[in-house]
Amino acid sequence: MSIGTSWRLSRAQWEFWVVTIYASIDDLKKVELWDDLGNKMNSFDVCWCLMGGFNVVEEKVGLIDNLRSLDDFVDFINFVQLVDFLMISSHFTWSNGRVFNRLNHFSVSFEFFDHVPNVSQIHLPNSLSDHNPVMICEKNVD
Template identity: 35%
Template structure:
């Protein structure tokens, strides 16, 4: 069965997914290892670069929220994308999944 796993993973894959603050290298490696072992696909995020901010004067941003999808889903829906929407009142932006037209 095709499947999707989405949510706030509370870590980034690499330093390019974080701005304004350091990252935990061990956490990044573990997350990358999880993605590899599960054989899931981290599809690109469109619309925004980061999904979370701390809203402080010295702001930090990170891509914490995402959808990971099974390879079978890609074969069924080759045009699947995830799109981030900015401007929410939360510290997390909304990330939606759908098909590009």
């Protein structure tokens, strides 16, 4: 488990904290990460943005093979009340050519959209890794 970086950003009358995550593939370490991070997040009254590789298969073409890990992740997301940015490109961030998974995320507090309502995420082409990078951007609203 790894929390690589965290930033505290202030804008006008509100602030949000950004946390980058690369979660272990080990289920017990992920449970420890979700518990520790959830308790810390609920200790601060700020908006949150979590980004990175959560190593939980939330969406997949085919059967999801580790439902326990998915249940733990969903419990964490519900506990800290996060939601993903709208996806405007492919939902899948990893593929081996036969299997397509969504492993990488940008998830934020619901209140984030009160301050920045027109934000979405897109997946960029993979060039240096077997994962597609995820980028957030402001949507054009006409």
